[in-house]
Amino acid sequence: MKLLEERILRDGHVKEGNILKVDSFLNHQMDIALYQEIGKEFYRLFSGCGVTKILTIEASGIGIACVTAQFFHCPALFAKKSRTKNIDGEVYTSQVESFTHGGSYQIMVAKRFLTPDDRVLIVDDFLAKGNALLGLMDIVDQAGASLAGCGIVVEKGFQEGGRIVREKGVRVESLAIIDRMEEGKIVFRPQE
């Protein structure tokens, strides 16, 4: 997505340790006009797939999921991160390794919001090692729902997440794929 790549080049910053900061428009301050273009593009890619629910994970996926859901005219749903056992009982849970924060955390979705009738589009802001995505896919699987695919805003193509998920036969559409970041310079993978 040209508009997004241009925005990353203009306003993104590469920090030490190959960390890409896009917090001025994507995951802290949120440029809603850009979000609408992102949602529209996910709709272009996944319309006709019978999507009934947009699933994401808190926190920075939520805005993307909500704006995207407007195009699909379906509900959005976010998996909650929790450190404590949920007392409600009626939840699907999955364990996610955290690269950013170290250790692992549990994600959960109430069972009544994901059923075998659902056709799910997972969306998230970043795909790197893929752990959050695998956790969400695990929950879709537990629910007996079917997965239309994954819509990612920025994929770090030099990390293994995208490969792992695609090798499972899952359709992953990333609006920008970063092949490498060298000396602060961002190089995108060509996509048509």
Add this chain to the structure above:
Amino acid sequence: MKLLEERILRDGHVKEGNILKVDSFLNHQMDIALYQEIGKEFYRLFSGCGVTKILTIEASGIGIACVTAQFFHCPALFAKKSRTKNIDGEVYTSQVESFTHGGSYQIMVAKRFLTPDDRVLIVDDFLAKGNALLGLMDIVDQAGASLAGCGIVVEKGFQEGGRIVREKGVRVESLAIIDRMEEGKIVFRPQE
């Protein structure tokens, strides 16, 4: 907001300890058509106030902020909750007491996204004791930004948050105010 009150009566559940569960449409699964009506109503109430930024707190405020920001044609911004000190340095922080989880947590907003030129509308899904709102107001204040007001989806009118914030001279618009919950029955405060 009639539509919201009807929805709360239809799909909300009062659980032990006066806890209102609205997770089927507001803060876990999100009914985006309802979100759009909420955003439209906040715009009706606060348009003409010169709002330049919608501020909220993660996680469940984010979707509301994003959908609302579409009507104001301005960015949305969410305060991050953190248990660790931010190493970036350039952040405003405030301490928030947590009723739900016990203890307290720190919220933070990068300084460069909130300036004295900003006119801020704070939005959130719930207002009860008001601690999160007071933390967000503290950050707006630290930034030297001005506050247009607070847009709340559901206010628990039997808790003190709404009174405390209004007594500070802040305009608080709550789309539904619950005066009491008795034996599972929800009673709304009449609003014109």
